[in-house]
Amino acid sequence: MDTAVIIVIAVVVVVILALVAARRRTAHKQKEARYEAAETRDLADVAVVDADMLMAEADERAARAERERLAAEQQRLDAERLRNEAGALHARADEIDPDVDIDAERDDETVDAEPDGRDRT
Numbered sequence: 001m002d003t004a005v006i007i008v009i010a011v012v013v014v015v016i017l018a019l020v021a022a023r024r025r026t027a028h029k030q031k032e033a034r035y036e037a038a039e040t041r042d043l044a045d046v047a048v049v050d051a052d053m054l055m056a057e058a059d060e061r062a063a064r065a066e067r068e069r070l071a072a073e074q075q076r077l078d079a080e081r082l083r084n085e086a087g088a089l090h091a092r093a094d095e096i097d098p099d100v101d102i103d104a105e106r107d108d109e110t111v112d113a114e115p116d117g118r119d120r121t
Helices: 002-096 102-112
Strands: none
Touching: none
């Protein structure tokens, strides 16, 4: 019976060692998984910061484009206003000039104009 007791004790010791080794392996795998998860979260946080920066740059670019569009529209309106003022000044100069017959010019414009409003000359 001494041999049987030694075999039982040896089997129990082997089983205990196997359980301890399995727990250590599991603990080690969990530790590695936690580390990998933390690294992945860090990468995700960096990606979020990068995305936020890109979004802010895009918003800034869109705002600049809108300001440019509005400035161009204002410049176009200013040009139209100046062109109208220049036309009014020409008309006023023709009214003041004694050598210009305004009624004759209007008749010439009517005769020279095609039915679609284009000038024949």
